[in-house]
Amino acid sequence: MARPGTGIVLLSQGNILGFLGIIAGLYHLVNHAVFKGLSFLSAGSILYRAHTRDLNILGGLNKIMPWTALFTLIAFLSIAGVPPFNGFMSKWLIYEVTFSSANSLLAFYGIMALFISAVTLALFIKFYTAAFTGELKVEVKERAEVPRSMLTSMGILAIICILWGVVPVLIVPLLNAATQTIKAMIVWKSVIEVSALWISFQGTLFSPIILLMFMTIVFLLSILAVKPYRYAIATTWDAGVGINVHEYRDYKFLAKHYYMAFEEAIHSLYYLGEELCHVSYKLLCNIVKTLLYMNNCIAGACNKLSRIIHEIGVAINRKAYEIYLDEMIISPLVRVLDALSRFLGWTVLRTDIDTFLVYSALYIVIMSLIAILFMGFMKL
Amino acid sequence: MIMRLVSLCVAIVIALVFPLIFDGIGRKIKARIQYRMGPPIFQTIYDVSKLLKTPYLVSGGLMFILAPCIAFASALASITMLPVGGISPISFSYDIFVFLYVEAMVSISLMLAGFSVQNIYANAGANRETMLILSTEPILGVALAMLALLTKRLSIEGIAYTIGVIDYRLLPLVLIAYMMLVYIVYIEGGFIPFDLTEAETEILGGPLCEYSGRLLALFKWALLIKRFTLIWLLASLITIPSVAPAFSRINTVFSYILVLLFQLFIALVLYCSIVANEAFTARYKIDHVISLNKRVFLVSIIFFIVIAVLTL
Numbered sequence: 001m002a003r004p005g006t007g008i009v010l011l012s013q014g015n016i017l018g019f020l021g022i023i024a025g026l027y028h029l030v031n032h033a034v035f036k037g038l039s040f041l042s043a044g045s046i047l048y049r050a051h052t053r054d055l056n057i058l059g060g061l062n063k064i065m066p067w068t069a070l071f072t073l074i075a076f077l078s079i080a081g082v083p084p085f086n087g088f089m090s091k092w093l094i095y096e097v098t099f100s101s102a103n104s105l106l107a108f109y110g111i112m113a114l115f116i117s118a119v120t121l122a123l124f125i126k127f128y129t130a131a132f133t134g135e136l137k138v139e140v141k142e143r144a145e146v147p148r149s150m151l152t153s154m155g156i157l158a159i160i161c162i163l164w165g166v167v168p169v170l171i172v173p174l175l176n177a178a179t180q181t182i183k184a185m186i187v188w189k190s191v192i193e194v195s196a197l198w199i200s201f202q203g204t205l206f207s208p209i210i211l212l213m214f215m216t217i218v219f220l221l222s223i224l225a226v227k228p229y230r231y232a233i234a235t236t237w238d239a240g241v242g243i244n245v246h247e248y249r250d251y252k253f254l255a256k257h258y259y260m261a262f263e264e265a266i267h268s269l270y271y272l273g274e275e276l277c278h279v280s281y282k283l284l285c286n287i288v289k290t291l292l293y294m295n296n297c298i299a300g301a302c303n304k305l306s307r308i309i310h311e312i313g314v315a316i317n318r319k320a321y322e323i324y325l326d327e328m329i330i331s332p333l334v335r336v337l338d339a340l341s342r343f344l345g346w347t348v349l350r351t352d353i354d355t356f357l358v359y360s361a362l363y364i365v366i367m368s369l370i371a372i373l374f375m376g377f378m379k380l
Numbered sequence: 381m382i383m384r385l386v387s388l389c390v391a392i393v394i395a396l397v398f399p400l401i402f403d404g405i406g407r408k409i410k411a412r413i414q415y416r417m418g419p420p421i422f423q424t425i426y427d428v429s430k431l432l433k434t435p436y437l438v439s440g441g442l443m444f445i446l447a448p449c450i451a452f453a454s455a456l457a458s459i460t461m462l463p464v465g466g467i468s469p470i471s472f473s474y475d476i477f478v479f480l481y482v483e484a485m486v487s488i489s490l491m492l493a494g495f496s497v498q499n500i501y502a503n504a505g506a507n508r509e510t511m512l513i514l515s516t517e518p519i520l521g522v523a524l525a526m527l528a529l530l531t532k533r534l535s536i537e538g539i540a541y542t543i544g545v546i547d548y549r550l551l552p553l554v555l556i557a558y559m560m561l562v563y564i565v566y567i568e569g570g571f572i573p574f575d576l577t578e579a580e581t582e583i584l585g586g587p588l589c590e591y592s593g594r595l596l597a598l599f600k601w602a603l604l605i606k607r608f609t610l611i612w613l614l615a616s617l618i619t620i621p622s623v624a625p626a627f628s629r630i631n632t633v634f635s636y637i638l639v640l641l642f643q644l645f646i647a648l649v650l651y652c653s654i655v656a657n658e659a660f661t662a663r664y665k666i667d668h669v670i671s672l673n674k675r676v677f678l679v680s681i682i683f684f685i686v687i688a689v690l691t692l
């Protein structure tokens with residue numbers, strides 16, 4: 001889906017290549033619908049016949065399902081972008097647009113597309129050769145091709161894969177029509193010209209049908225030179241080790257053995273992903289922690305506020321009138337005593353200085369007498 | 381038009397004959413460097429012609445027989461896209477991407493042939509080839525993107541003629557892109573530090589170890605043509621820019637022959653220098669190649685950024 005984006009970016013810059021970008025993107029989208037559909041159908045056929053999806057167990061299916069093998073091969077060559085299948089045509093248009101856009105970022109996307117195309121090739125070679133070639137390993141109940149209805153649907157898609165690649169005039173004008181509405185807004189100049197033979201634009205051109213014809217001629221000549229009717233069937237060469245029948249079935253790469261060195265080499269990429277995951281996990285944790293802390297602070301402040309309100313409430317409550325029976329009985333007494341003592345204190349303090357001195361002297365004398373008596377008493 | 385038709389015939393003849401002669405010359409040079417007599421120059425032609433008469437054994441399915449023929453057809457198709465004598469022959473395309481993809485079909489048929497036989501050593505060889513292509517592809521992309529950004533062209537002839545008249549301040553960057561192309565040609569051509577696909581001196585070789593007779597001859601021939609075609613691409617990209625200022629548009633028969641001879645000479649010089657380098661080096665293991673390619677890719681990305689900034 002990202003592919004038409006190139007076209008949109010270029011159109012926004014007023015670049016005429018933008019139309020081509022959109023056409024290329026849509027072309028690739030339609031092609032994906034076809035060859036992805038075809039490869040899913042073939043995967044379904046494998047599952048239907050062999051009852052497993054494990055590529056390590058599968059193998060040698062082309063002996064019982066030759067048509068499915070052929071259609072899968074066509075799907076895989078289309079996806080991998082091998083000329084002159086339809087996948088190549090759309091990929092080629094995408095490369096042309098991204099690389100000739102004079103925009104280095106788009107050119108970098110083109111480089112990545114080129115690399116991913118090679119990766120697709122590698123993985124579909126793995127899929128095809130692991131499932132279909134070599135010795136038959138999986139136990140198949142019915143050693144026969146899948147039903148004709150399944151084959152027909154695969155065949156239609158396979159034919160479309162070839163036709164849209166070899167004769168792009170069948171599909172490109174349709175996609176070109178889709179860009180008509182944009183063309184109305186910008187001064188229109190023809191970017192892409194498609195005929196039954198050629199597809200050309202911006203000074204470059206490609207004729208898939210002539211490529212196919214040329215290659216077919218050379219191919220047929222070399223087939224003639226090879227004389228494919230004169231050969232002897234042989235088992236594989238084992239350098240004289242002498243592999244027995246049981247070992248012979250395992251004398252081939254399993255699907256898990258493919259591209260191990262490459263996997264190891266780009267393991268750092270996975271490792272980087274893991275590290276990034278770790279870092280982002282930590283970052284996320286810290287963000288959540290900060291949020292929690294802020295939450296706690298707010299909660300604490302709210303708690304304090306509510307406590308103050310509570311205190312005020314309590315204080316108001318404390319001043320409210322309350323009736324206690326003990327207070328009604330004891331507190332008058334206490335108050336009387338209190339008043340008496342206050343009155344006494346007041347009279348003492350408010351008398352003149354002479355009386356006060358007399359009282360004080362008297363007090364001291366009495367206290368000293370008591371002290372003397374106490375001390376004498378203690379001596380006795 | 382007639383010149384283009386002549387170019388096509390010349391291209392096919394060159395593609396059929398010269399790869400074998402170049403291989404013979406290469407074997408001789410390597411032998412002389414290593415103080416051996418070496419085989420005669422036409423030894424590869426003798427080998428192939430003898431193999432083409434020998435019967436063969438088949439130990440795989442239909443793909444086993446078809447793969448060498450497809451490889452041969454695509455190798456021959458790829459050279460018709462390259463300029464011969466400064467003129468592109470009549471062909472289906474002159475686009476560099478189409479060229480590289482048709483060229484890659486040789487590798488694809490090699491992989492298919494290697495993976496589809498019931499032989500673990502052939503599988504391992506095909507596995508090495510796939511990983512080699514996988515790790516080289518990003519560098520190839522960067523080299524093409526650099527050339528495309530510098531010349532604003534994507535046809536091989538267009539790139540070559542534009543480099544002939546390019547601003548001299550951009551020449552160092554063009555040289556860097558060329559060096560990357562040389563590196564890719566070296567790897568994809570399967571010259572010695574990178575000949576791990578076939579690993580010829582092993583007891584059981586690479587994807588071709590099940591092949592014999594005519595099929596082996598066709599496959600060997602296709603691989604030699606592929607190697608030659610890649611060298612021819614480099615030779616064209618060197619020759620045409622250097623003569624383009626002299627003959628603004630080459631039309632006459634005389635200049636055609638002159639440029640063709642110059643192209644052949646440059647191709648021979650390139651081939652001989654690569655072969656001389658081969659004599660002094662030993663084969664890498666696949667993980668060495670992958671890690672080397674990773675480093676080269678990182679360096680090339682830096683140059684790509686420089687070009688991206690300069691051509692803004």
